[in-house]
Amino acid sequence: MQAIKDKINDMTSMRKAKSDARAEEKAEKDLAKARMGIAHEVRLAKEAEAAMDLHVAKADELAKREMEKQSAYADPHHENAVDLNEHPHSQRN
Incomplete structure (x- = not known):
């Protein structure tokens, strides 16, 4: 009888x-x-960060090219001439 109880306890x-x-x-x-x-x-x-960096670099390059193109056509003696390197809303004191 004890052997059976031990066996059941072991199984449990x-x-x-x-x-x-x-x-x-x-x-x-x-x-x-x-x-x-x-x-x-x-x-x-x-991967998304790398793609974003690539797009930012591309946009920067396109902006530089556009600014160079615009500055080539700008007439500095014209009364409405704008300095493209200066932000139009910035205030310099």
């Missing part, structure tokens, strides 16, 4: 140990999945 202990191990494994998998998601979002953010 083994079942509990397996259950705990499964729960721990699931928690580790969930953590790994979350880390993968974070890494993916970081990669996307870096």
Whole structure:
């Protein structure tokens, strides 16, 4: 009779140990999945930042070309001539 009780206790202990191990494994998998998601979002953010930097550089280059083109046509003696290097709303004292 005691042997049967010991066997049942051993089976219960083994079942509990397996259950705990499964729960721990699931928690580790969930953590790994979350880390993968974070890494993916970081990669996307870096790619977007690089694309934005490229667009800013392109816009800057286009603006410089346009300013050079406009300054080539500007007549400094004309009464409505504007200095393209100065912002029209800035106040210099």
